[in-house]
Amino acid sequence: MTDCTEEGxxxxxxxxxxxxxxxxxxxxxxxxxxxxxxxxxxxxxxKDGIRHYxxxxxxxxxxxxxxxxxxxxxxxxxxxxPTILFAFDRIVSGYVGGLPGVHAMYAGTHFHFRRPVLRxxxxxxxxxxxxxxxxxxxxxxxxxxxxxxxRFHNQRGEEVCEADSWCFRTQRDEARERRKYGRIEPHHxxxxxxxxxxADYDQEQIRGAAPRYWEDVSVGESLPHVVKGxxxxxxxxxxAQGWGGLYIRAHGFARDLFRRHPALGIPNLQNVPEPxxxxxxxxxxAQTVGVPYAYDYGPERVSWLxxxxxxxxxxxxxxxxxKVEVRRFNILGDTHWxxxxxxxxxxxxxxxxxxxxxxxxEDQRGEVTARGMAxxxxxxxxx
Numbered sequence: 001m002t003d004c005t006e007e008g009x010x011x012x013x014x015x016x017x018x019x020x021x022x023x024x025x026x027x028x029x030x031x032x033x034x035x036x037x038x039x040x041x042x043x044x045x046x047k048d049g050i051r052h053y054x055x056x057x058x059x060x061x062x063x064x065x066x067x068x069x070x071x072x073x074x075x076x077x078x079x080x081x082p083t084i085l086f087a088f089d090r091i092v093s094g095y096v097g098g099l100p101g102v103h104a105m106y107a108g109t110h111f112h113f114r115r116p117v118l119r120x121x122x123x124x125x126x127x128x129x130x131x132x133x134x135x136x137x138x139x140x141x142x143x144x145x146x147x148x149x150x151r152f153h154n155q156r157g158e159e160v161c162e163a164d165s166w167c168f169r170t171q172r173d174e175a176r177e178r179r180k181y182g183r184i185e186p187h188h189x190x191x192x193x194x195x196x197x198x199a200d201y202d203q204e205q206i207r208g209a210a211p212r213y214w215e216d217v218s219v220g221e222s223l224p225h226v227v228k229g230x231x232x233x234x235x236x237x238x239x240a241q242g243w244g245g246l247y248i249r250a251h252g253f254a255r256d257l258f259r260r261h262p263a264l265g266i267p268n269l270q271n272v273p274e275p276x277x278x279x280x281x282x283x284x285x286a287q288t289v290g291v292p293y294a295y296d297y298g299p300e301r302v303s304w305l306x307x308x309x310x311x312x313x314x315x316x317x318x319x320x321x322x323k324v325e326v327r328r329f330n331i332l333g334d335t336h337w338x339x340x341x342x343x344x345x346x347x348x349x350x351x352x353x354x355x356x357x358x359x360x361x362e363d364q365r366g367e368v369t370a371r372g373m374a375x376x377x378x379x380x381x382x383x
Contacts, residue, residue: 017101017263018171019142027098027146030129035097035148037127041244042087045121049242050080053087056242057303058228061206063315070119073209073315078119081310082111082319083303085152085161087243089125092150092165093299095246097129099144101263102169103276103289106298107145108372109165110323115158122155130164144169170290184292186333187364189230197335200227207314214345214353214378221342223312223357228304229335231296233281236332239300247275283332293331301326301336301370305359308338313355313376320354324372336361336369343373353380 042049047067054064062069063079070078086093094106117123133145146167152160189197205224229235240248247264249257258265258273265273268285279286279294286294302324309319330336344356355378361370 017099019099019102019144019169023099023102024132024134024144027129028132030098031131032128034126034128035091037125038090038095038246040088040090040125042084043122043124045080045084045117045119045123047078047119049087050078050084050119053084053242054081056239057081057083057300057307059307059310060204061307061310062208075116075118079315080117080119080121081303081306082113082117082161082322083299083306084117084242085111085123085125085163086299086303088123088152089127089150090246091127091148092125092163093243093246094165094167096146096148096167096169098146099169102171104146104167104169106326107166107168108323108325109163109299109302110321111161111163112321113161113319115154115160116318117154117160121160123152123160125150125152127151135168142171184331186293186331187230187335188333193364197227197230200225200337204311206311207317209315211316211379212312212314214347214355214380217342217345217355217378219342219345223308223340223342223359225340226304226308226311226338227335228301228338228361231330231332231334231336233294233332236280236296236300239297239303243297243299245277245297247277249275291329291331293329293333295332296330298326301330301361302372304336304338305340305361305370305372305374308340308359309357309374309376312340312357313378316379318377319374320377321375322372323374324359324370326370328367328369330361330363330369334363334365336363340374351380353378 050064059081064081096104127148127150130147130149135143135145146169147164149164151162154160264275266276268274281294283294305324306322338361340357340359342355343358346354348354355376357374359372359374360368362368
């Protein structure tokens with residue numbers, strides 16, 4: 001989950017703002033309208049941009065990192081991890097408007113990919129508010145699911161992707177007081193546990209240039225897992241370097257941000273304004289919003305499960321669809337194993353070999369913290 005609260009005035013001294021019927025009615029008036037988004041982190045898929053994103057999610061696929069290798073592929077150039085689209089738009093990454101000062105937690109994205117992102121592609125995105133769905137919440141009393149649709153086009157005017165992305169708006173004070181999650185201490189690892197994790201990294205399987213044919217896949221087969229973690233603040237920063245974050249600003253840029261959007265400037269222990277995004281590295285602040293410990297960015301786990309799929313399908317495959325729901329927190333110290341299983345296979349009306357997979361991320365406690373599905377197009381053997 002990712003904090004993604006937007007602008008507004010909120011009186012922090014009197015407690016965090018709550019969801020009101022008036023503010024919700026105002027927000028509903030935006031449904032179906034194109035929304036203004038902040039400047040993206042990336043506007044072009046440069047060699048460096050692709051590398052930084054791949055490194056931020058721990059994806060060693062040479063198709064994204066090795067120019068000579070990529071030149072020999074069917075693309076003839078570097079190919080970005082498909083979830084690099086998070087770096088090209090803030091809305092799909094969890095930035096939300098309305099309900100000023102009300103906490104927001106990124107909770108998932110459903111990507112429909114049309115074509116890959118190649119080196120030097122320039123992408124532009126447009127977003128509309130799709131829907132607002134109110135949910136009863138044990139976590140914060142009242143919660144609003146805020147859903148956007150974002151469309152990406154490249155410099156040739158081709159549609160690259162359409163994606164629905166959603167956050168849950170929650171009431172910080174009630175979430176803290178209800179203590180749904182309680183206090184969870186970060187896991188302390190033994191040398192043996194770390195050796196097991198390092199061995200999983202060493203044994204990671206990247207399909208690469210060897211085609212995985214549709215005919216060779218069986219329903220029920222498992223995908224080779226991918227390990228991620230243990231999560232550290234350094235790892236969170238590595239992802240932010242590739243993705244850009246939502247409100248990471250310094251010096252005069254931070255001052256400009258808080259002047260425009262006062263509710264984003266929440267005082268720290270030194271009474272200096274910092275953004276709500278600091279829930280990802282500031283344990284004390286994370287606990288003020290009802291979360292047990294500092295935690296990861298939600299788009300990270302979506303990207304990890306995308307990495308699971310690209311490892312498995314190989315260079316000749318295409319990730320057509322990726323839907324991931326982020327369901328529980330991934331706190332500092334947690335390790336995740338990304339897993340998948342083939343649930344269906346079919347041939348499209350145009351002759352594409354489609355494989356559907358159930359995918360999930362499971363931590364060292366055995367808890368599934370993210371779950372979803374993916375559809376891959378695999379090459380077919382010639383008759």
